Amino acid sequence: CGRSSRPEDKHMYSIENAVHDLSALIHYLHLEKYHLLGHSFGGIVAYEFLKENLSLSSKCLSIILANTPCNMETSLKESSRLKEEMREEIFLESRDADDQVSDKCIMERLRKRNECRTDTVPSPLACAIENRGTIFSGPEAVSDYIAVPSTYEHELPPALLIKGEHDFVNEECIKGWRNIFSCGNKKGMTIREELMENCSHYCHLENGPRFGTLVKNHCF
Numbered sequence: 001c002g003r004s005s006r007p008e009d010k011h012m013y014s015i016e017n018a019v020h021d022l023s024a025l026i027h028y029l030h031l032e033k034y035h036l037l038g039h040s041f042g043g044i045v046a047y048e049f050l051k052e053n054l055s056l057s058s059k060c061l062s063i064i065l066a067n068t069p070c071n072m073e074t075s076l077k078e079s080s081r082l083k084e085e086m087r088e089e090i091f092l093e094s095r096d097a098d099d100q101v102s103d104k105c106i107m108e109r110l111r112k113r114n115e116c117r118t119d120t121v122p123s124p125l126a127c128a129i130e131n132r133g134t135i136f137s138g139p140e141a142v143s144d145y146i147a148v149p150s151t152y153e154h155e156l157p158p159a160l161l162i163k164g165e166h167d168f169v170n171e172e173c174i175k176g177w178r179n180i181f182s183c184g185n186k187k188g189m190t191i192r193e194e195l196m197e198n199c200s201h202y203c204h205l206e207n208g209p210r211f212g213t214l215v216k217n218h219c220f
């Protein structure tokens with residue numbers, strides 16, 4: 001993650017282009033059957049790819065959305081709310097802290113509570129953040145995204161929603177997925193959900209073995 005080219009054209013950083021990249025990769029690998037797993041923004045890309053390709057001969061056997069908001073605006077609002085809550089905490093702890101130090105403390109506290117509950121930032125995450133696109137500004141770049149159901153008559157594959165107990169992508173952010181996947185399955189199947197305790201947004205880095213078991217059980 002973060003090791004591909006970094007275009008300076010901001011229009012390259014779009015959901016549509018990411019979906020196209022995923023489609024090109026699957027085509028290049030000649031995959032006729034596959035499972036899709038997307039984390040956070042990657043989950044949005046996975047779902048939008050699935051919607052566009054339901055009618056193709058290649059078949060998606062299942063999809064996993066890990067820490068993925070159905071409505072991006074709600075997750076940004078929750079993240080902002082948490083930051084303000086922590087700002088007040090830090091102010092009470094140290095009234096003479098200047099703004100620069102305080103902002104730094106806020107982001108680190110948010111990281112440890114609601115993003116990645118590890119003592120230090122895992123190297124894969126640090127590498128991805130350091131090398132992400134030069135123009136891409138993170139979730140704010142797709143702040144208007146709201147997932148909508150597919151218009152195709154084809155059935156959606158079995159879906160698993162993985163969420164962290166302390167994730168800023170909270171219940172309000174993900175509830176829309178239930179409606180989308182229940183409406184997309186005529187057999188009455190609904191999305192399965194798994195809560196990873198004592199984890200937040202990067203569950204796969206916070207408790208890899210547990211995350212891997214959930215993925216394995218869903219796919220096989």
